[in-house]
Amino acid sequence: MITVIHPTILRSVLEFPGGLLPARIENSGKLLLIIKIPKEYILAARIKSGFSFYLAPLPSTSGLTVALTTAFFDDGDEPLVIKTPLFDEPLGKDLLELLTYDEFEVYFFDEHGREWMSHRASVHDEGSLIATGEEFGLLSYHPQTVNSIYENLERWFGCRTVEDDVNAIKVVFEEELSPPDIFILNFRQDDHDYLGSGGFSHSSLERENPGYFQERDIVAGLKRAFRGEQLALNPMRRDNGKEFVDVLAVNNTHLLLVQAKDSPNTEVSLSRTIDRKRRTSHSQIAKGVKQAKGAAAYTRGHQNLELSIEKEEFDIAVDGKKVVSLVVVQEMFTDEGDAFVARYREMEGSGDVFVLLDYAAFNAFCHEFPDEQQLLNAFTDYGAKILAKGIWIDPRSYVLEFIQERLGKLP
Incomplete structure (x- = not known):
């Protein structure tokens, strides 16, 4: 468990409001992923032994940009989701880097900073914009940009196609890093x-x-x-x-x-x-x-x-x-x-x-x-x-x- 291996990270988790939080491991330089989400999302990920990233292509005045929807499939058509705007800042760049990995460690916390499960996970990308090599850029942060991205991302995901589902980046749990059924x-x-x-x-x-x-x-x-x-x-x-x-x-x-x-x-x-x-x-x-x-x-x-x-x-x-x-x-x-x-x-x-x-x-x-x-x-x-x-x-x-x-x- 990351709170045992790296106890100093808990403060950052408690201060983080929720969503996707990449963290870099000092000795390897690689990123791991902390996901802070409600209990229903965590259980859905455990039941399905993974989750999916949808790297949504979104138009902007400066060209093609992207945003991220993370889906936890309690329901095949309307899964539980986290919407994450990606900006030209460390968080956005780290998340894009993480999506290029073949595998990474992922740690799940609820809203009160309780760590419920962790896994070594493999990453399978056969059709996202990263896999196809299509060029896109990240926008600079601005409040109005945030609102626009959330609206467009929700619209895109609600109207996604079967092809979009196929092209999603699948994260598959391979090895448990913490005991199952934590009490x-x-x-x-x-x-x-x-x-x-x-x-x-x-x-x-x-x-x-x-x-x-x-x-x-x-x-x-x-x-x-x-x-x-x-x-x-x-x-x-x-x-x-x-x-x-x-x-x-x-x-x-x-x-x-x-x-x-x-x-x-x-x-x-x-x-x-x-x-x-x-x-x-x-x-x-x-x-x-x-x-x-x-x-x-x-x-x-x-x-x-x-x-x-x-x-x-x-x-x-x-x-x-x-x-x-x-x-x-x-x-x-x-x-x-x-x-x-x-x-x-x-x-x-x-x-x-x-x-x-x-x-x-x-x-x-x-x-x-x-x-x-x-x-x-x-x-x-x-x-x-x-x-x-x-x-x-x-x-x-x-x-x-x-x-x-x-x-x-x-x-």
């Missing part, structure tokens, strides 16, 4: 300083009963912005003994009420049809919104929340705090924006702020807004813009716009 048991005190933690947690890649894992992953995400003492897992109402929310976060100005909905991460669940996955997403959203309504209504009707966790009683003063209702589901489909806007309208009168995100988008918010007020302001602004414009805004686009604004202010 992680975490006793770090700093990771379990929130109410209801139990003092430890465990995690695994395959998850039959997802609730335990997702709720703790949500807490781990929120801990980037909140202190442990501000967070509570599975608080119960003392008046009726029922669960209030899955996760509660509180500060001087806000109450963040989180409802979490996930699906098993197994070969059976990943192999379900897209139609089945859509129905599951619809069901999760409906249940999450219903629970969010109930929690928000209860909060607005009380000056003080009388709660308990494992028989330990505690009170939360509402005191005019703004209520942020957050529903986190496993997956959302970007072509269903009108239905998502309808949920925002439905929740408009239930609390001060409502936000609906899939887990990957939630993690992106937590990574880019690692301060409690920044995060709460981002949730508020995101939800307000959807209601004001009456159209759904892809949360990844919202976060990307923030990143670009921040980079534009750097000296």
Whole structure:
């Protein structure tokens, strides 16, 4: 495992927001590949013993350029994908170099920096632009260029042909570099300083009963912005003994009420049809919104929340705090924006702020807004813009716009 062989690399992995991260090995000068992605992508790669790179040809004003889609085939037609713009910078050049190798080492991490598997992999390229020798160039970085590449890359991949599938660069796992079926048991005190933690947690890649894992992953995400003492897992109402929310976060100005909905991460669940996955997403959203309504209504009707966790009683003063209702589901489909806007309208009168995100988008918010007020302001602004414009805004686009604004202010 790379975190054992090269422990200093973990800091870079934790700081990396996600995607493809090449790293050069000092003694050989060769590149290895770190892939930081959600658990579903990792399991799909393990089940299929590999993944594919699509080097997409894209037109530009200066000639032919390329961008990269990395596909993990849980579904033959609509796989899980990472979209990576390639610019005339070290990252883009290193990724292109990596694609010319006959083999390389690849290491898989999830969004919390947990290393789940690693392989020596062979590379098979029989038809990409690299294999055919067609000339292309890399563009200089510019925020508007990034947006254009993402849009064109998504369009290209959605309209790809059988020939494009044949010409994809296949990465095939040849040798495991880490033990299979890793089980992680975490006793770090700093990771379990929130109410209801139990003092430890465990995690695994395959998850039959997802609730335990997702709720703790949500807490781990929120801990980037909140202190442990501000967070509570599975608080119960003392008046009726029922669960209030899955996760509660509180500060001087806000109450963040989180409802979490996930699906098993197994070969059976990943192999379900897209139609089945859509129905599951619809069901999760409906249940999450219903629970969010109930929690928000209860909060607005009380000056003080009388709660308990494992028989330990505690009170939360509402005191005019703004209520942020957050529903986190496993997956959302970007072509269903009108239905998502309808949920925002439905929740408009239930609390001060409502936000609906899939887990990957939630993690992106937590990574880019690692301060409690920044995060709460981002949730508020995101939800307000959807209601004001009456159209759904892809949360990844919202976060990307923030990143670009921040980079534009750097000296």
